[in-house]
Amino acid sequence: MSQVQSLSPAARNKWLDVFENVLPKIVMAPTFVICVVFFYGFIIWTAVLSMTPSRLLPRYEFIGLEQYISLFDNDRWWLALKNLAAFGGLFIFACLAMGLLLAILLDQRIRAEGFIRSIFLYPLALSFIVTGTAWKWILDPSIGFQKVINDLGWTSFSFDWIKDPEMAIYTVVIAGIWQSSGFVMALFLAGLRGIDDGIIKAAKIDGASMPTIYRRIILPSLRPVFFSSFMILAHIAIKSFDLVMALTGGGPGYSSDLPATFMYTFAFTRNQIGMGAASAIVMLMIVVSVIVPFMYSELRSSKRG
Structure with missing residues (x-):
């Protein structure tokens, strides 16, 4: 922090701009990852299972559209x-x-x-x-x-x-x-x-x-x-x-x-x-x-x- 304070006003403003741009992305990253994994990821997994002969447990053997x-x-x-x-x-x-x-x-x-x-x-x-x-x-x-x-x-x-x-x-x-x-x-x-x-x-x-x-x-x-x-x-x-x-x-x-x-x-x-x-x-x-x-x-x- 002391190093940032020792910078010139222009350099300090540059670092603050970078921080303001990166901080929202860091905050939103966990939500984005969770959404991708638990929403789109499970949709893809469900689509994969729909093309397998899975019964009690998943079986990853492709059978095409037989289930449909x-x-x-x-x-x-x-x-x-x-x-x-x-x-x-x-x-x-x-x-x-x-x-x-x-x-x-x-x-x-x-x-x-x-x-x-x-x-x-x-x-x-x-x-x-x-x-x-x-x-x-x-x-x-x-x-x-x-x-x-x-x-x-x-x-x-x-x-x-x-x-x-x-x-x-x-x-x-x-x-x-x-x-x-x-x-x-x-x-x-x-x-x-x-x-x-x-x-x-x-x-x-x-x-x-x-x-x-x-x-x-x-x-x-x-x-x-x-x-x-x-x-x-x-x-x-x-x-x-x-x-x-x-x-x-x-x-x-x-x-x-x-x-x-x-x-x-x-x-x-x-x-x-x-x-x-x-x-x-x-x-x-x-x-x-x-x-x-x-x-x-x-x-x-x-x-x-």
């Missing part, structure tokens, strides 16, 4: 994809619709806005395990909603979706919407509060009705919020695991399987690591195929703007 061929010949995998389409479509659409409607309601400066906002945001504080467990009790015909209605005198009422193979996946949709719609509401409410009131007042002066203002001014202004919400919800839907395991366990049978539960079952329960790795890579490709086009579209729109 076996995966897409598996009826359970196709059911998981079908369930993902049903769950993802309904979950994303309902969360966006409910979140937007709730945000518009709260944006009217109604009484007890803070209390109502807290009620809808509360589920966000819970984990999907807690949500799944709570809804499992609520939807259980022997102790939940159906029993309460039956005890009130409506003995013919039946709501046993959780035990119905054709309807079990929709119970996951219900629980997912309950968990995430409040979060989407908060995003939309922040977007609504960020719109300049002057534009809306000017539109009213010009004679525009509120439906027209929402359709022509407010909703187009919320495009970035729609984009962000869709990305987050799509990511949640594709990787959903804990909610399904806590609520239905993938059942009855495997009727409410999703790709994430399929991957876990084959990789860690049936000891077919190669098959599980192949399903994980396909899930990654699904995420990429959803995110990349929307990001490209959003970037093009930003450049045009």
Whole structure:
């Protein structure tokens, strides 16, 4: 330190500039290495395992795309994809619709806005395990909603979706919407509060009705919020695991399987690591195929703007 102080001001400034440039790189280096190793490194390792006959333990014998061929010949995998389409479509659409409607309601400066906002945001504080467990009790015909209605005198009422193979996946949709719609509401409410009131007042002066203002001014202004919400919800839907395991366990049978539960079952329960790795890579490709086009579209729109 004394040697640095003995340098001329020009040399000292040069050393300080070098130090200021190097220090951030030194600080960020461990995070960068960890990210490369534990994110991209394990993705590559999973891709390698998906092309091997690995079962209980890894076996590094290249077999090409045999695991992928076996995966897409598996009826359970196709059911998981079908369930993902049903769950993802309904979950994303309902969360966006409910979140937007709730945000518009709260944006009217109604009484007890803070209390109502807290009620809808509360589920966000819970984990999907807690949500799944709570809804499992609520939807259980022997102790939940159906029993309460039956005890009130409506003995013919039946709501046993959780035990119905054709309807079990929709119970996951219900629980997912309950968990995430409040979060989407908060995003939309922040977007609504960020719109300049002057534009809306000017539109009213010009004679525009509120439906027209929402359709022509407010909703187009919320495009970035729609984009962000869709990305987050799509990511949640594709990787959903804990909610399904806590609520239905993938059942009855495997009727409410999703790709994430399929991957876990084959990789860690049936000891077919190669098959599980192949399903994980396909899930990654699904995420990429959803995110990349929307990001490209959003970037093009930003450049045009």
